[in-house]
Amino acid sequence: FATEFGPQVRRVTLEKQSEIRIQVPQISPLKLRVLHGKVEIFGSELPRNVWLTFPPLQQFAIFAWYGATLEIDSVTKTDTISDETPMMSYLNVHNSLQVQRHRVTSSTRDYVSSQGPRVIIIGDTDSGKSTLAKMLLSWAAKDGCKPTFVDLNIGQSSITIPGTIAATSVEMPMDPVEGLPLHKALVHYFGHTTPTNNIRLYKYLVEELARELDEEFARNAESRRSGMVIDTMGWTNGLGYQLLLHAIKTFNASLVIVLGQQETELVYDLNKAFKFKKNVQILNLQRSSGVFSRNSFYICLIKAKGFCFSYSQKYFNGATNNLTAYTKTAKFSDMQVYRIGDLIEKSNSTKAVLIDKDLVNTVLAISYAKQPHHIISSIVAGFVYVTDVDLGEEKITYLSPSIAELPSKIFIMGTLTWHQT
Numbered sequence: 022f023a024t025e026f027g028p029q030v031r032r033v034t035l036e037k038q039s040e041i042r043i044q045v046p047q048i049s050p051l052k053l054r055v056l057h058g059k060v061e062i063f064g065s066e067l068p069r070n071v072w073l074t075f076p077p078l079q080q081f082a083i084f085a086w087y088g089a090t091l092e093i094d095s096v097t098k099t100d101t102i103s104d105e106t107p108m109m110s111y112l113n114v115h116n117s118l119q120v121q122r123h124r125v126t127s128s129t130r131d132y133v134s135s136q137g138p139r140v141i142i143i144g145d146t147d148s149g150k151s152t153l154a155k156m157l158l159s160w161a162a163k164d165g166c167k168p169t170f171v172d173l174n175i176g177q178s179s180i181t182i183p184g185t186i187a188a189t190s191v192e193m194p195m196d197p198v199e200g201l202p203l204h205k206a207l208v209h210y211f212g213h214t215t216p217t218n219n220i221r222l223y224k225y226l227v228e229e230l231a232r233e234l235d236e237e238f239a240r241n242a243e244s245r246r247s248g249m250v251i252d253t254m255g256w257t258n259g260l261g262y263q264l265l266l267h268a269i270k271t272f273n274a275s276l277v278i279v280l281g282q283q284e285t286e287l288v289y290d291l292n293k294a295f296k297f298k299k300n301v302q303i304l305n306l307q308r309s310s311g312v313f314s315r316n317s318f319y320i321c322l323i324k325a326k327g328f329c330f331s332y333s334q335k336y337f338n339g340a341t342n343n344l345t346a347y348t349k350t351a352k353f354s355d356m357q358v359y360r361i362g363d364l365i366e367k368s369n370s371t372k373a374v375l376i377d378k379d380l381v382n383t384v385l386a387i388s389y390a391k392q393p394h395h396i397i398s399s400i401v402a403g404f405v406y407v408t409d410v411d412l413g414e415e416k417i418t419y420l421s422p423s424i425a426e427l428p429s430k431i432f433i434m435g436t437l438t439w440h441q442t
Protein backbone atom coordinates (compact mmCIF):
# COMPACT_ATOMS: atom_id res chain seq x y z
CA PHE A 22 0.00 0.00 0.00
CA ALA A 23 1.14 3.51 -0.77
CA THR A 24 1.44 5.57 2.37
CA GLU A 25 1.08 9.24 1.78
CA PHE A 26 0.56 11.95 4.32
CA GLY A 27 -2.03 14.40 3.19
CA PRO A 28 -4.95 16.46 4.39
CA GLN A 29 -6.78 14.57 7.15
CA VAL A 30 -10.20 14.33 5.53
CA ARG A 31 -10.44 12.89 2.03
CA ARG A 32 -13.47 12.43 -0.15
CA VAL A 33 -13.76 9.08 -1.94
CA THR A 34 -16.15 8.14 -4.73
CA LEU A 35 -17.11 4.51 -5.23
CA GLU A 36 -18.50 3.36 -8.56
CA LYS A 37 -21.29 0.82 -8.84
CA GLN A 38 -20.22 -2.61 -7.43
CA SER A 39 -16.84 -1.50 -6.24
CA GLU A 40 -15.22 -1.45 -2.82
CA ILE A 41 -12.62 0.46 -0.89
CA ARG A 42 -10.29 -1.82 1.09
CA ILE A 43 -9.07 -0.26 4.27
CA GLN A 44 -6.44 -1.18 6.79
CA VAL A 45 -6.58 1.22 9.72
CA PRO A 46 -3.09 2.49 10.55
CA GLN A 47 -1.49 1.30 13.75
CA ILE A 48 -0.94 4.77 15.16
CA SER A 49 -4.51 6.03 15.35
CA PRO A 50 -8.13 5.10 14.63
CA LEU A 51 -9.79 5.92 11.32
CA LYS A 52 -13.04 7.80 11.00
CA LEU A 53 -15.38 7.76 8.09
CA ARG A 54 -18.85 8.81 7.10
CA VAL A 55 -21.13 8.09 4.18
CA LEU A 56 -22.26 11.20 2.34
CA HIS A 57 -24.31 9.61 -0.37
CA GLY A 58 -25.32 6.14 -1.53
CA LYS A 59 -25.88 2.80 0.15
CA VAL A 60 -22.77 1.01 1.36
CA GLU A 61 -22.08 -2.11 3.37
CA ILE A 62 -19.28 -3.50 5.44
CA PHE A 63 -19.46 -7.28 5.02
CA GLY A 64 -23.24 -7.28 4.69
CA SER A 65 -24.09 -4.60 7.27
CA GLU A 66 -25.37 -1.34 5.89
CA LEU A 67 -23.72 1.84 7.20
CA PRO A 68 -25.82 4.80 8.36
CA ARG A 69 -25.56 7.99 6.33
CA ASN A 70 -23.94 11.18 7.68
CA VAL A 71 -22.66 9.59 10.87
CA TRP A 72 -18.94 9.56 11.67
CA LEU A 73 -17.91 5.99 12.52
CA THR A 74 -14.63 5.20 14.28
CA PHE A 75 -12.60 2.09 13.46
CA PRO A 76 -9.82 0.97 15.80
CA PRO A 77 -6.17 0.67 14.76
CA LEU A 78 -5.28 -2.32 12.59
CA GLN A 79 -8.87 -3.22 11.67
CA GLN A 80 -9.13 -4.42 8.09
CA PHE A 81 -12.32 -4.24 6.09
CA ALA A 82 -13.95 -3.26 2.81
CA ILE A 83 -16.78 -0.83 2.18
CA PHE A 84 -18.81 -2.04 -0.76
CA ALA A 85 -21.24 0.03 -2.82
CA TRP A 86 -23.86 -1.81 -4.83
CA TYR A 87 -24.94 1.32 -6.75
CA GLY A 88 -22.17 3.89 -6.18
CA ALA A 89 -21.47 6.11 -3.17
CA THR A 90 -19.43 8.99 -1.76
CA LEU A 91 -17.57 8.79 1.53
CA GLU A 92 -15.34 10.96 3.65
CA ILE A 93 -12.35 9.38 5.34
CA ASP A 94 -10.43 10.94 8.19
CA SER A 95 -7.15 9.17 8.74
CA VAL A 96 -3.54 10.21 9.32
CA THR A 97 -2.22 7.97 6.58
CA LYS A 98 -3.72 6.62 3.41
CA THR A 99 -3.67 2.84 3.44
CA ASP A 100 -6.53 1.99 1.14
CA THR A 101 -7.19 0.81 -2.38
CA ILE A 102 -10.32 0.74 -4.52
CA SER A 103 -11.29 -2.28 -6.57
CA ASP A 104 -14.20 -3.15 -8.83
CA GLU A 105 -13.13 -6.78 -9.09
CA THR A 106 -14.93 -8.49 -6.26
CA PRO A 107 -16.79 -11.81 -5.87
CA MET A 108 -19.68 -9.98 -4.17
CA MET A 109 -22.22 -10.83 -6.90
CA SER A 110 -21.55 -14.56 -6.51
CA TYR A 111 -21.85 -14.25 -2.71
CA LEU A 112 -25.17 -12.42 -3.06
CA ASN A 113 -26.40 -15.14 -5.42
CA VAL A 114 -25.70 -17.72 -2.71
CA HIS A 115 -27.65 -15.62 -0.22
CA ASN A 116 -30.58 -15.36 -2.63
CA SER A 117 -30.74 -19.10 -3.15
CA LEU A 118 -30.54 -19.65 0.64
CA GLN A 119 -33.49 -17.30 1.05
CA VAL A 120 -35.48 -19.30 -1.49
CA GLN A 121 -34.76 -22.44 0.55
CA ARG A 122 -35.72 -20.71 3.80
CA HIS A 123 -39.03 -19.55 2.33
CA ARG A 124 -39.73 -22.99 0.92
CA VAL A 125 -39.31 -24.41 4.43
CA THR A 126 -42.04 -22.21 5.90
CA SER A 127 -44.59 -23.51 3.47
CA SER A 128 -43.85 -27.15 4.27
CA THR A 129 -43.43 -27.38 8.01
CA ARG A 130 -45.27 -30.70 8.23
CA ASP A 131 -42.37 -32.72 9.52
CA TYR A 132 -39.20 -31.90 11.38
CA VAL A 133 -36.80 -32.85 8.58
CA SER A 134 -38.47 -30.75 5.90
CA SER A 135 -38.71 -27.80 8.27
CA GLN A 136 -34.92 -27.49 8.47
CA GLY A 137 -33.39 -24.47 6.79
CA PRO A 138 -30.12 -24.51 4.88
CA ARG A 139 -26.92 -25.37 6.74
CA VAL A 140 -23.92 -23.81 5.07
CA ILE A 141 -20.34 -24.67 5.97
CA ILE A 142 -17.52 -22.51 4.63
CA ILE A 143 -14.11 -24.04 4.13
CA GLY A 144 -10.79 -22.86 2.72
CA ASP A 145 -7.30 -21.82 3.76
CA THR A 146 -6.58 -19.36 6.53
CA ASP A 147 -7.11 -15.88 5.14
CA SER A 148 -9.34 -16.99 2.28
CA GLY A 149 -12.17 -14.81 3.58
CA LYS A 150 -14.21 -17.52 5.31
CA SER A 151 -15.33 -15.55 8.33
CA THR A 152 -15.99 -12.53 6.12
CA LEU A 153 -18.31 -14.55 3.87
CA ALA A 154 -19.98 -16.04 6.96
CA LYS A 155 -20.64 -12.53 8.29
CA MET A 156 -22.15 -11.44 4.97
CA LEU A 157 -24.47 -14.44 4.69
CA LEU A 158 -25.58 -13.97 8.30
CA SER A 159 -26.10 -10.21 8.09
CA TRP A 160 -28.00 -10.38 4.80
CA ALA A 161 -30.25 -13.12 6.22
CA ALA A 162 -30.88 -11.10 9.39
CA LYS A 163 -31.67 -8.04 7.29
CA ASP A 164 -34.26 -10.13 5.46
CA GLY A 165 -35.91 -10.99 8.79
CA CYS A 166 -34.35 -14.42 9.43
CA LYS A 167 -32.50 -15.59 12.54
CA PRO A 168 -29.64 -17.74 11.31
CA THR A 169 -27.25 -19.40 13.74
CA PHE A 170 -23.56 -18.67 13.42
CA VAL A 171 -21.43 -21.68 14.31
CA ASP A 172 -17.76 -20.90 14.74
CA LEU A 173 -15.40 -23.88 14.72
CA ASN A 174 -12.40 -21.73 13.87
CA ILE A 175 -10.38 -22.28 17.05
CA GLY A 176 -7.42 -20.37 15.59
CA GLN A 177 -9.30 -17.10 15.03
CA SER A 178 -12.74 -17.20 16.58
CA SER A 179 -15.17 -14.47 15.52
CA ILE A 180 -17.56 -15.00 18.44
CA THR A 181 -15.25 -14.83 21.45
CA ILE A 182 -11.58 -15.66 21.87
CA PRO A 183 -9.39 -18.25 20.15
CA GLY A 184 -9.58 -21.78 21.51
CA THR A 185 -13.37 -21.78 21.62
CA ILE A 186 -16.08 -23.65 19.74
CA ALA A 187 -19.19 -21.50 19.79
CA ALA A 188 -22.56 -20.64 18.31
CA THR A 189 -24.89 -17.69 18.47
CA SER A 190 -28.16 -16.68 16.91
CA VAL A 191 -27.82 -13.65 14.63
CA GLU A 192 -30.94 -11.53 14.84
CA MET A 193 -29.63 -8.28 13.41
CA PRO A 194 -26.99 -7.42 10.82
CA MET A 195 -23.65 -7.45 12.65
CA ASP A 196 -22.22 -4.21 13.92
CA PRO A 197 -19.24 -3.53 11.66
CA VAL A 198 -17.18 -2.11 14.54
CA GLU A 199 -18.32 -4.01 17.61
CA GLY A 200 -18.96 -7.39 16.02
CA LEU A 201 -21.42 -9.82 17.56
CA PRO A 202 -23.27 -9.33 20.83
CA LEU A 203 -21.98 -12.03 23.17
CA HIS A 204 -24.70 -12.47 25.75
CA LYS A 205 -26.54 -15.29 24.04
CA ALA A 206 -23.62 -17.30 22.71
CA LEU A 207 -23.15 -20.99 23.49
CA VAL A 208 -19.42 -21.22 24.09
CA HIS A 209 -17.32 -24.31 24.76
CA TYR A 210 -13.71 -23.89 25.77
CA PHE A 211 -11.35 -26.20 23.92
CA GLY A 212 -8.38 -24.28 25.30
CA HIS A 213 -5.94 -24.63 22.39
CA THR A 214 -5.59 -22.96 19.01
CA THR A 215 -4.91 -26.19 17.15
CA PRO A 216 -7.00 -29.38 17.29
CA THR A 217 -3.92 -31.62 17.43
CA ASN A 218 -3.58 -30.83 21.14
CA ASN A 219 -6.55 -33.09 21.76
CA ILE A 220 -8.40 -34.38 18.69
CA ARG A 221 -10.85 -36.41 20.75
CA LEU A 222 -11.86 -33.41 22.81
CA TYR A 223 -12.18 -31.24 19.67
CA LYS A 224 -14.53 -33.74 18.03
CA TYR A 225 -16.45 -34.24 21.25
CA LEU A 226 -17.08 -30.49 21.61
CA VAL A 227 -18.16 -30.18 17.96
CA GLU A 228 -20.66 -33.01 18.53
CA GLU A 229 -21.81 -31.51 21.82
CA LEU A 230 -22.48 -28.14 20.19
CA ALA A 231 -24.38 -29.78 17.31
CA ARG A 232 -26.52 -31.64 19.84
CA GLU A 233 -27.27 -28.46 21.79
CA LEU A 234 -28.25 -26.66 18.59
CA ASP A 235 -30.51 -29.51 17.55
CA GLU A 236 -32.26 -29.18 20.89
CA GLU A 237 -32.58 -25.45 20.36
CA PHE A 238 -33.91 -25.97 16.82
CA ALA A 239 -36.49 -28.49 18.09
CA ARG A 240 -37.90 -25.71 20.30
CA ASN A 241 -37.47 -22.80 17.95
CA ALA A 242 -39.06 -22.98 14.49
CA GLU A 243 -37.67 -19.60 13.43
CA SER A 244 -34.06 -20.64 14.10
CA ARG A 245 -34.67 -24.03 12.50
CA ARG A 246 -36.03 -22.45 9.32
CA SER A 247 -33.18 -19.93 9.15
CA GLY A 248 -30.50 -22.61 9.39
CA MET A 249 -26.82 -22.23 10.12
CA VAL A 250 -23.68 -20.69 8.72
CA ILE A 251 -20.60 -22.57 9.92
CA ASP A 252 -17.09 -21.13 9.83
CA THR A 253 -14.17 -23.54 10.03
CA MET A 254 -10.45 -23.45 10.63
CA GLY A 255 -8.10 -23.01 7.69
CA TRP A 256 -6.67 -26.54 7.76
CA THR A 257 -7.93 -28.46 4.77
CA ASN A 258 -5.56 -31.38 4.21
CA GLY A 259 -4.70 -34.56 6.09
CA LEU A 260 -6.22 -34.59 9.54
CA GLY A 261 -7.66 -31.10 8.93
CA TYR A 262 -9.66 -32.56 6.01
CA GLN A 263 -10.88 -35.43 8.20
CA LEU A 264 -12.08 -32.91 10.79
CA LEU A 265 -13.92 -30.98 8.07
CA LEU A 266 -15.68 -34.17 6.98
CA HIS A 267 -16.55 -34.77 10.63
CA ALA A 268 -18.02 -31.25 10.93
CA ILE A 269 -19.99 -31.55 7.66
CA LYS A 270 -21.55 -34.81 8.86
CA THR A 271 -22.06 -33.76 12.48
CA PHE A 272 -23.94 -30.59 11.54
CA ASN A 273 -25.71 -32.21 8.54
CA ALA A 274 -24.47 -29.44 6.26
CA SER A 275 -26.53 -29.01 3.10
CA LEU A 276 -24.12 -26.68 1.31
CA VAL A 277 -20.32 -26.81 1.47
CA ILE A 278 -18.68 -23.66 0.13
CA VAL A 279 -15.03 -24.04 -0.79
CA LEU A 280 -13.35 -20.65 -1.04
CA GLY A 281 -10.58 -20.28 -3.60
CA GLN A 282 -10.39 -21.33 -7.25
CA GLN A 283 -7.08 -23.09 -6.66
CA GLU A 284 -8.72 -25.62 -4.37
CA THR A 285 -9.47 -28.11 -7.17
CA GLU A 286 -8.14 -31.11 -5.23
CA LEU A 287 -10.24 -30.27 -2.17
CA VAL A 288 -13.35 -29.79 -4.32
CA TYR A 289 -12.65 -33.09 -6.09
CA ASP A 290 -12.21 -34.96 -2.80
CA LEU A 291 -15.40 -33.50 -1.34
CA ASN A 292 -17.40 -34.28 -4.46
CA LYS A 293 -16.15 -37.84 -4.26
CA ALA A 294 -16.88 -38.13 -0.53
CA PHE A 295 -20.47 -36.92 -0.96
CA LYS A 296 -21.18 -38.43 -4.38
CA PHE A 297 -24.07 -40.52 -3.08
CA LYS A 298 -25.48 -37.85 -0.79
CA LYS A 299 -28.02 -35.92 -2.80
CA ASN A 300 -28.67 -33.50 0.05
CA VAL A 301 -25.09 -32.19 0.24
CA GLN A 302 -24.09 -29.68 -2.40
CA ILE A 303 -20.46 -28.63 -2.96
CA LEU A 304 -19.88 -25.14 -4.33
CA ASN A 305 -16.54 -23.63 -5.24
CA LEU A 306 -16.44 -19.83 -5.04
CA GLN A 307 -13.80 -17.29 -5.82
CA ARG A 308 -12.00 -15.67 -2.90
CA SER A 309 -11.67 -11.90 -2.78
CA SER A 310 -8.29 -10.44 -3.62
CA GLY A 311 -9.02 -7.89 -0.88
CA VAL A 312 -8.65 -10.39 1.96
CA PHE A 313 -5.73 -9.38 4.11
CA SER A 314 -3.30 -12.01 5.17
CA ARG A 315 -3.25 -11.71 8.92
CA ASN A 316 -0.38 -14.13 9.30
CA SER A 317 2.10 -11.87 7.65
CA PHE A 318 0.86 -8.86 9.52
CA TYR A 319 1.55 -7.74 13.04
CA ILE A 320 -2.13 -7.57 14.06
CA CYS A 321 -1.93 -11.16 15.14
CA LEU A 322 1.02 -11.35 17.43
CA ILE A 323 0.79 -15.05 17.90
CA LYS A 324 2.97 -15.93 20.81
CA ALA A 325 4.76 -19.20 21.42
CA LYS A 326 1.60 -20.82 22.65
CA GLY A 327 -0.59 -19.14 20.08
CA PHE A 328 -2.95 -16.50 21.34
CA CYS A 329 -4.24 -13.77 19.15
CA PHE A 330 -3.53 -10.36 20.59
CA SER A 331 -6.22 -8.44 18.78
CA TYR A 332 -9.04 -10.64 20.05
CA SER A 333 -7.81 -10.85 23.61
CA GLN A 334 -7.22 -7.13 23.64
CA LYS A 335 -10.79 -6.56 22.57
CA TYR A 336 -12.26 -9.16 24.89
CA PHE A 337 -10.39 -8.17 28.02
CA ASN A 338 -10.66 -4.47 27.37
CA GLY A 339 -14.34 -4.56 26.60
CA ALA A 340 -15.87 -3.20 23.43
CA THR A 341 -13.53 -1.50 21.03
CA ASN A 342 -14.85 1.99 21.52
CA ASN A 343 -15.32 1.66 25.23
CA LEU A 344 -12.10 0.48 26.75
CA THR A 345 -12.96 -0.97 30.12
CA ALA A 346 -11.44 -3.93 31.88
CA TYR A 347 -11.77 -4.68 35.54
CA THR A 348 -8.93 -5.78 37.74
CA LYS A 349 -10.27 -8.06 40.45
CA THR A 350 -8.98 -10.48 43.06
CA ALA A 351 -10.18 -13.84 44.29
CA LYS A 352 -9.09 -16.08 47.14
CA PHE A 353 -7.53 -19.43 46.25
CA SER A 354 -10.40 -21.05 48.12
CA ASP A 355 -12.89 -19.44 45.69
CA MET A 356 -11.30 -20.93 42.60
CA GLN A 357 -10.84 -24.49 41.39
CA VAL A 358 -8.80 -24.71 38.21
CA TYR A 359 -9.01 -27.78 35.97
CA ARG A 360 -7.27 -28.95 32.86
CA ILE A 361 -9.08 -31.20 30.41
CA GLY A 362 -7.28 -34.29 29.29
CA ASP A 363 -3.63 -34.65 28.91
CA LEU A 364 -1.54 -33.67 25.93
CA ILE A 365 0.19 -37.03 25.99
CA GLU A 366 -2.70 -39.30 26.91
CA LYS A 367 -5.12 -37.33 24.71
CA SER A 368 -7.84 -38.29 27.12
CA ASN A 369 -10.87 -36.22 28.03
CA SER A 370 -10.63 -36.62 31.78
CA THR A 371 -10.44 -33.49 33.91
CA LYS A 372 -7.64 -32.90 36.35
CA ALA A 373 -7.39 -30.32 39.12
CA VAL A 374 -4.47 -27.92 38.71
CA LEU A 375 -2.53 -26.61 41.66
CA ILE A 376 -2.77 -22.82 41.83
CA ASP A 377 0.72 -21.36 41.59
CA LYS A 378 2.78 -18.80 39.70
CA ASP A 379 2.40 -20.80 36.46
CA LEU A 380 -1.10 -19.37 36.15
CA VAL A 381 0.22 -15.85 35.56
CA ASN A 382 -0.54 -14.75 31.96
CA THR A 383 -2.93 -17.63 31.35
CA VAL A 384 -6.48 -17.28 30.12
CA LEU A 385 -9.02 -19.25 32.15
CA ALA A 386 -12.57 -20.04 31.12
CA ILE A 387 -15.28 -19.81 33.77
CA SER A 388 -17.32 -22.99 33.52
CA TYR A 389 -21.03 -23.27 34.26
CA ALA A 390 -20.37 -26.82 35.51
CA LYS A 391 -21.58 -27.49 39.02
CA GLN A 392 -19.38 -30.56 39.42
CA PRO A 393 -15.93 -31.25 37.94
CA HIS A 394 -17.24 -34.24 35.98
CA HIS A 395 -19.66 -31.93 34.13
CA ILE A 396 -16.89 -29.62 32.90
CA ILE A 397 -16.46 -31.20 29.47
CA SER A 398 -20.10 -30.96 28.48
CA SER A 399 -20.74 -27.56 30.07
CA ILE A 400 -20.65 -24.25 28.29
CA VAL A 401 -18.59 -21.40 29.70
CA ALA A 402 -19.73 -18.05 31.06
CA GLY A 403 -16.67 -16.07 30.00
CA PHE A 404 -12.94 -15.74 30.49
CA VAL A 405 -10.50 -14.15 32.87
CA TYR A 406 -6.88 -13.34 32.38
CA VAL A 407 -4.61 -13.99 35.38
CA THR A 408 -2.20 -11.12 36.04
CA ASP A 409 -0.77 -12.17 39.41
CA VAL A 410 -0.72 -15.01 41.91
CA ASP A 411 0.13 -14.12 45.50
CA LEU A 412 1.19 -17.35 47.21
CA GLY A 413 1.57 -15.68 50.63
CA GLU A 414 -1.87 -14.06 50.68
CA GLU A 415 -3.36 -16.92 48.64
CA LYS A 416 -4.96 -14.49 46.23
CA ILE A 417 -5.26 -14.36 42.44
CA THR A 418 -5.46 -11.06 40.59
CA TYR A 419 -7.20 -11.19 37.25
CA LEU A 420 -8.58 -9.05 34.49
CA SER A 421 -12.22 -9.48 33.59
CA PRO A 422 -14.41 -7.82 30.95
CA SER A 423 -17.26 -7.75 33.46
CA ILE A 424 -17.72 -6.08 36.83
CA ALA A 425 -20.07 -8.86 37.92
CA GLU A 426 -19.12 -11.44 40.54
CA LEU A 427 -17.70 -14.70 39.24
CA PRO A 428 -20.65 -16.93 38.35
CA SER A 429 -18.81 -20.14 39.29
CA LYS A 430 -15.82 -21.49 41.17
CA ILE A 431 -14.84 -23.87 38.40
CA PHE A 432 -12.26 -22.69 35.85
CA ILE A 433 -10.75 -24.39 32.83
CA MET A 434 -7.16 -23.91 31.81
CA GLY A 435 -5.83 -24.69 28.35
CA THR A 436 -2.64 -23.65 26.63
CA LEU A 437 -3.72 -20.10 25.90
CA THR A 438 -1.61 -17.35 27.33
CA TRP A 439 -1.63 -13.69 26.56
CA HIS A 440 1.17 -11.22 27.07
CA GLN A 441 0.13 -7.60 27.23
CA THR A 442 2.39 -5.52 25.03
Ligand code: ADP
Nearest residue numbers: 042080081082147148149150151152311312313
Ligand atom coordinates in the same frame (compact mmCIF):
# COMPACT_ATOMS: atom_id res chain seq x y z
P1 ADP B 1 -10.39 -16.32 7.08
O1 ADP B 1 -11.63 -16.45 7.93
O2 ADP B 1 -10.46 -17.16 5.85
O3 ADP B 1 -9.12 -16.54 7.85
P2 ADP B 1 -11.14 -13.54 7.04
O4 ADP B 1 -12.51 -13.57 6.47
O5 ADP B 1 -11.06 -13.44 8.53
O6 ADP B 1 -10.32 -14.80 6.56
O7 ADP B 1 -10.34 -12.35 6.36
C1 ADP B 1 -9.03 -11.97 6.75
C2 ADP B 1 -8.95 -10.46 6.94
O8 ADP B 1 -9.20 -9.81 5.70
C3 ADP B 1 -9.99 -9.92 7.92
O9 ADP B 1 -9.36 -8.95 8.73
C4 ADP B 1 -11.05 -9.28 7.02
O10 ADP B 1 -11.70 -8.22 7.68
C5 ADP B 1 -10.21 -8.81 5.86
N1 ADP B 1 -10.97 -8.78 4.59
C6 ADP B 1 -11.75 -9.74 4.07
N2 ADP B 1 -12.25 -9.37 2.88
C7 ADP B 1 -11.76 -8.13 2.62
C8 ADP B 1 -11.90 -7.19 1.55
N3 ADP B 1 -12.63 -7.46 0.47
N4 ADP B 1 -11.23 -6.04 1.66
C9 ADP B 1 -10.48 -5.75 2.74
N5 ADP B 1 -10.32 -6.58 3.78
C10 ADP B 1 -10.94 -7.76 3.73
